[in-house]
Amino acid sequence: MGENNTHDLDGVGVWGGGFTGGLVGGIAMGLVLHLGAGQIELLGALIADSGTAVGVGWTVHMVLSALFGLTFAALVSRRAVQDLVDSFSDYLVVGLVFGALLGLFAGGFLFPLAMQQAGVAALPLPFLPVPGVAGELVSALLFAIGHLVYGLVLGAVFATVNGVVPGGVGEYVPLER
Incomplete structure (x- = not known):
């Protein structure tokens, strides 16, 4: 990751980037979950x-x-993280890591907690046309891919809102600095 932090984050960019990135990432992830396995309905x-x-x-x-x-x-606006993150690709990597950790947290804690609160002992499987264990594995794979998509899109939108764009974009698009 980058050694020199060449951009500054302000409150509007941090919170606007997080909120907007969360929504756009949520739509992308939701489409994976909804179209892939009906997990949004679940x-x-x-x-x-x-x-x-x-x-x-x-x-x-x-x-x-x-x-x-x-x-x-x-998290990403903390000075310790900003000392390591400096390019668009760095934000993508941080977003992917965040998405992966979020998937582990959601799948291992939040979803089972919601099931317990709803009084559901097991998911109504198979909810995919794939039967048995194969259906469960496909579902888990789509859940994981969905969270990685969320993190990737979140990192990209957050970076863009904060003026960090992929290399070469500045050659074609005038950027204010």
Whole structure:
């Protein structure tokens, strides 16, 4: 990662980048989860009846995405992190790591907690056309990919909002510094 920090973060960029990145990343991740395995509907079904599960699932998912985007902003704006992060690709790597850790936290703690609160002992599997253990593995893989997509998009949007763009973009787009 970079040795020289060539950009400054301000409060608007930090919180705006975290919130916007969280929402955009949440949409990208939500599409992976919704279209890949119906996991958004599954999330909503833990809270509401099946008739409104998709809408409730998307609402809860987007609220959590924005909150975790703000959490990312709070972490990545710390001086210790800023001393290491200096380029667009650095933000992508930090976003991927954040997404991976978030996936472990969500899959290992938040989702089981939501299941316990809803009184659900096991997920209604198979909810994929793939039966048994294969369906569970596909579901877990899509869950992991979704969180990596979230982190990647979050890192990219956060960096862009804060004026850190991929190398070479400045040659084609005038950037204010």
